[in-house]
Amino acid sequence: MKSIFVTASVMQELSLLIRSIGAVQAEPDIFPDIYRGRIGDKDITLAVTGIGKINAASATTVLLQGRTPDLLVNTGCAGAYQGSGLTVGGLAVATSEILADDGVLTPEGWQPLDLIGIPLVKRSGKAYFNEFPLSMQAAGKAASLAAALGLSTIRGKFLTVSTCSGTSARGDELFSRFGGICENMEGAAVAQVALRYGVDCLEIRGVSNMVENRDMSSWNIPGAVESVQRFLLKYIEEF
Numbered sequence: 001m002k003s004i005f006v007t008a009s010v011m012q013e014l015s016l017l018i019r020s021i022g023a024v025q026a027e028p029d030i031f032p033d034i035y036r037g038r039i040g041d042k043d044i045t046l047a048v049t050g051i052g053k054i055n056a057a058s059a060t061t062v063l064l065q066g067r068t069p070d071l072l073v074n075t076g077c078a079g080a081y082q083g084s085g086l087t088v089g090g091l092a093v094a095t096s097e098i099l100a101d102d103g104v105l106t107p108e109g110w111q112p113l114d115l116i117g118i119p120l121v122k123r124s125g126k127a128y129f130n131e132f133p134l135s136m137q138a139a140g141k142a143a144s145l146a147a148a149l150g151l152s153t154i155r156g157k158f159l160t161v162s163t164c165s166g167t168s169a170r171g172d173e174l175f176s177r178f179g180g181i182c183e184n185m186e187g188a189a190v191a192q193v194a195l196r197y198g199v200d201c202l203e204i205r206g207v208s209n210m211v212e213n214r215d216m217s218s219w220n221i222p223g224a225v226e227s228v229q230r231f232l233l234k235y236i237e238e239f
Helices: 015-021 053-064 136-148 168-178 187-197 221-238
Strands: 002-008 033-039 042-048 071-081 091-099 104-106 109-111 121-123 126-128 131-133 153-160 182-184 201-211
Touching: 002 053, 015 033, 015 042, 015 221, 033 221, 042 053, 053 071, 053 187, 071 168, 071 187, 071 221, 091 136, 091 187, 091 221, 121 187, 131 187, 136 153, 136 201, 136 221, 153 168, 153 187, 168 201, 182 201, 187 201, 201 221
Parallel strands: 002 042, 002 071, 071 201, 091 153, 153 182
Antiparallel strands: 033 042, 071 182, 091 131, 091 201, 104 109, 121 126
């Protein structure tokens, strides 16, 4: 029996999945909000973590303490950088996750956590600072399935921020610095905890908006979260 955990920051990003598989809330009034169901021969655990890195890291730790799923999936919506090739409504699949605003601000500009010299995670003899790997096998399978379904999908680095980029200038700065394709507020925290526990992690998000001077009239959050959840249903069925 395979086991898959799925996390997202808010209920809207998981509600279609919960309804579609008939998942039932496991234990009300505890953190995080957990729902359990099945797809075929797979046990599915879905968790609403709350927004931001601290909520995401705490919830993921609770989920993985004493349990090792075959795959941990982090999902939701994301803002895409100009130049990434992504468009609103498309899917983004992460190859790695980067803590984009954790580091040191020096007279010469921003520097990553390497400058401090204390890694956030050490695993298998390697030190990790700002960037955490995700499962290349899971990401490749997601990209192949999306292509077979005719969905607009791009793979690349994701950036996790504590301050959302609400100007084109900030988006261009981060895109230039890291070469990431989109940003969110939780993914690197989930990837960091998954790495510490040795769990394969996939992150896939629907693009709700472009990172530009903030104009929510051009956003489509409902469409983004619906499209990625519908895709995940297919992905999990074939996992």
